Amino acid sequence: MNAPDVVDVVSLGESMVTFLPTRPGRLADVPSFDRAIGGAESNVACVLAAAGHSARWVSRVGADGFGDHLVETIGSYGVDVSGVRRDALRPTGVYFRTAGERGTSAHEVAYYRMGSAASAMTVGNVEVGAGRVLHLSGITAALSDGCLELMRSLTARYEGRPLVSFDVNHRAGLWRDADGAEVLLELARGADVVFVGEDEAEEAWGVVGGPEAVRELLPEPAVLVVKQGGEGATAFVAQAQAAGSRAAGAARVGAGGTPPARVSETPPTATPTSRTFEPAPTFEPAPTVDIVSTTGAGDAFAAGFLSGILRGLPVNTSLRTGHLWAAATLTAPGDLAAPPSRAHADRLVALDEHTWETLRLGPGWTQAAQAPEEVRTP
Template identity: 35%
Template sequence: MDVVTFGETMVLFTPESTGPLRYAGTFEKKIGGAESNLVIALARLGHQVGWISRLGDDEFGHYVRNFIRGEGVDTSQVVLDGQYPTAVFFKERIIGQDPKIYYYRRGSAASCMVPGDVDENYIAQAKYLHITGITPALSATCKDAVFHAMELARRNKLTVVFDPNIRFKLWSREEAGPALMEIASRCDMVLPGLDEGEIMTGKTTPEEIAADFLQRGVQVVVIKLGERGAFYATASQSEYVKGFPVNHIVDTVGAGDGFAAGFLSGLLRGWSYRKAVELGNRIGAYALTVAGDVEGYPFWHQVAPDQRKEILR
C-alpha cells in the first residue's frame, strides 16, 4: 500500500442550471470528499491506496462506497453504519465565480468515527498516511481518531502528510488555527494554501509561513499558490515552482486535492521535491477543467508523455 487516508465523503448534488438553488429543478448526483478525492487521483496515477471511513448503511452509503471502490481504491476498512446517515451537500453554480457549497453533514455516520475505526495493521502496510483538517472538525471523536492515526503512523514509521483544508462552516477561525497547528507540528509534511498558512502561523509570505512550520519540526512544507504554482521548503532548500496555465476554469473544487495527489505520486516515484511539486501543479490544473470533484483527474498514461524526459533520466 502506498497511501492510506481517512475522512468523510458525501453525496454531491449539482444543479444542471446556474443561479440560486431555490430555482434549480434538476440535479446531477456525484460524490465529494477531500480524502477520497486524493486517493482516487492517486489510483488513476497507478498507486495502491486505501480509504477509511464510516458511511450510512443506506442507498447513498452504498453508492459512495461502490463508486470509490470502482476507482481502484481499497475500501475494506469502510464501516456501513445502520444508525446514522450518509451526508449530502449541494453546489450552487454562479457563472464566473467559485461555486457556493451547502453542507448537510451534522450527525452523519462519518462524524461518528472513533479511534477504533483506524486499524494499526492496516496503517502499517502503507508508506504515507494522509490526513486533512476537515476530519478533526467533524466531532470530538473524529479529532481523537486523527491523533490516534498519527500515533500509529509514527509507531510504524510512516510519513505523515497533512493538508489543512480549512472549512469555516465546521469551525471558527479562532478554533481552527490552534487545533490545526497542533496537528501540523506532529506531521512530516504540511501542504497548506497561502491563506491557510496565514491563519495557522500569523505570517504573510510563503517564506515566513514555511519557516514557521519548519521551526516546529515539519520536514517539508509546500504552500499552494493557485495559478502562481507553489512554494516548497525544507531545512536546506526552497523554491517557487510555477503553475500550469488553464485557459478556461470550469470548477475549482478538487484542485488542491489533485495537487496533493500529484505531489505524493512524484515522491512515490522517487522524484525530487521540485519535480514532485511540478507534477502536483499539473494534476491540480487538470482538475480545474471539468465540473465535479474527481472527474478531471487524469490517468497516468495521460500524464506520462509530459514526464518522459524525467522518466528517462
C-alpha cells in the same frame, strides 16, 4: 480478490454524496440536481488509484443507498474500500451546492452532515491498516470530538509510523468554535508532509510574508508545500538527522531518494526530528490553465505530489506532477478527473524551464497524444 496487506496510500476522511445543480442560480431556485460524490481524502485516493498506485479509503458511511453509492463509486476507481465501515444508526452525509465557484458571493453550500456516520469515527472504531503513506485532512478534525481525538492519535509522532501527509484544508464554517485554527496548526506540526495554501495560512493563522513566513510558523514537517494559487507552489525540504525516522524518509524522497518502507507495528514512543540545515526552498510555477472548475484541484495537486514521493522523484518534479494533476481537474467539470498517463506527465515534467513556463493546458489535454511541444499553445 483479497485487498493488499500494504498499499501505497491510506486516505482517511469523510466523503459525501454531492448534489450539483442542473442550471445556475440560487439553491432556492434550482429545480433539480445531478448526483456526484465529494470528499477531499477520497478524491486523493481515487486520483492516485487512477494513476496506477494502490490506495485504500478508510471511513464510515450509513447503511443506506447513499452509502452504497459512495462505496461503489470510489471502489470503481480501483480504490480498496475494505476499510469502510457501515453504521446502521447514522446516515451518510450529503450536501448541495450552487453552480458558482467557491469564494464568490453567489456560491452557496448546504451541508447535511451533522450526526453523520463519518462524524462517529473514533480511535476505537477505525482500523487504518498498513500503508506507505497515510493521508489526512483538517476537515476530519472538525467533524466531532471523537474525530479530533482520532486525528491527534494519527499525527502523534512515534517510531515506525507511516509517512503522514496532512492537507490543512481550513474550512472556517465547519468549526464549532474559534479553536479550529490552533487545532490545525497542532496537527500540521505532527505531520511529515504538509500542504497549505498561502491564502489559507493567512486566513487561519494570520501569516503574511509569503512561503518563508509559513515555514517559520511550521518548521516541524520534513516537507512543507505552500500552494500559491495560479502562480505555483513552493516546497521546503528538511535535512533530517534521524535516518530511521519517517521524517527522514520524507526528506530523502523529496530529494529523489528511496521511497518510504513498510510501516512496522511499533508501540508509540516520542521521536522528535532534528535537522542539521535546510537548503533553499524549491519553487515551481504552475502552467497556464483554461479553468472549467476549481473544485477538487487542491486534492489532485496533493495526490500528484504524493505520487512523486512514492516514485522517489526530486522535489521539483513532484511539484510539477502536482501542477499537472491539478490541471487535469481544473480543466474538467466536477471534483474528480483522471490524471494524465504517467508517460504523458513524465514528458511534460521533463520540459526545459522556458517551455514549462509557457505551457498552456485546456480541456481535453490529458487525452492528447501529441508530443509536449504540440500540447503547448502561445
